[in-house]
Amino acid sequence: MATLWVCACQTTTEPLATGYDYQPLEKGNYWIYDVTEQQFSLNGSSTTKTYQLRETITGTVADPATGDPTGGILYRIERYRRLNDSQDWVPDSVSSFRIANSQLIKNENNRSFVKLVFPVVDRFEWNGNAFNSAGEDLYQVKNTGIPYRVLNQTFPETATIFQQNDSTLVSQDKRLEVYARQVGLIYKEKVQLQFCSSTPACVGKAQIDYGIRQYIRLRSYGK
Template sequence: MKKVGYLLVLVAGLFYGCTETEEINDSVTGKAYYPLSIGDYRIYNVTHVRFEQDSVSDSTTFQLRERVDTLFTNLAGEPTFKLIRSIRTKPDDSWRDDSVITITVSSSQLRRTSDNLSLVKMVFPVSENKTWNPNVFNTLEPGNARYVNVNQPYAVNGQNFPNTATVQVNDFVSVINKDVRTEVYAENVGLIYKDYEVLQYCNDNQICDVGVDYILFGYRRTETLESYGKTE
């Protein structure tokens, strides 16, 4: 009886130890910056502005909700979460399902697939100035994403987050175009802020007959976390 009891205690201890280690590793590797659990949701205030011929051609504001719906295993044996994206114009409007995205998590990276475009959003472990190519799984030109301000506080929409990591998805500025895309993730919350500014300039007076920094076309999109939680 004593031996059986000892074995039960040992097995229980090993099981608890593995569970605790996995949780610690999620924090250490940085996976806690993009938590995923069925029922989790995040609501964002979105502003999308389009530019054309150096003026605003269209501007829209709305709310976007991402909700973790289901979990399945893909053909490579990787856990993959299906997220349902819904939109509404005003906070008192009903949600309208808009699209579906999937998030695939491996030991080394997190991939997000939407409209048949797969992007590496994060790599693990998260560390300052680590770089990677977000376009490994698509046909776009290689990119150069980078972590900055890892483990730093960040405030957005009146909410203070003590531990965040910023991803510079792209940071390119020239005389003919600008492509600056930034995402901020908070530990145990996920994406809290997103700012994309993609503009095409015309600086050749012989072609455009305009001054410098004339915007031919482009857009700016910001997403700010409004609330988050878990559905029943």
């Protein structure tokens, strides 16, 4: 995993002023999500899975070598997975958060993504792939300060990050994340589909060749 660091020079009032509280970073914080996932294959088959994910900030690492005079902090996130409430959690993966230059950066599978830019300002755009080699991918924040309901919970102040929202006759790419103040990520949607284009008869009919639909909803959170 790449080594990443975050400035640790925030005051007690700074999170509210800048929007840092859209993703609270403190050891012991955890989030449990319900996941629904549909996968489509070229052979015409499809599968639907439901499971749960738990993400926990399990520790921090400081390193003054980052060039920040106050030192840097990497927040380690351990992810666990299970099918339902009756099963034990099983280790799934490890990722990390850091804040650098007013950006929330998450490292997943050795690739870094800019999830949020502070302060959180409606309609602001940035390159989510600024710290990886995947090519420019413009994110845009919308609906800041708007309530959002997930499962049986309503969160009064949220921000929706549209990572992509494109649809054509032959494909659909819709990716978004919703963050709530003092909570973090509450909803994530990923729809990446390739539609049939092999014959004129199927073009424009939204006939799925292959792809994925994935919906992640916050079930509970705490410390």
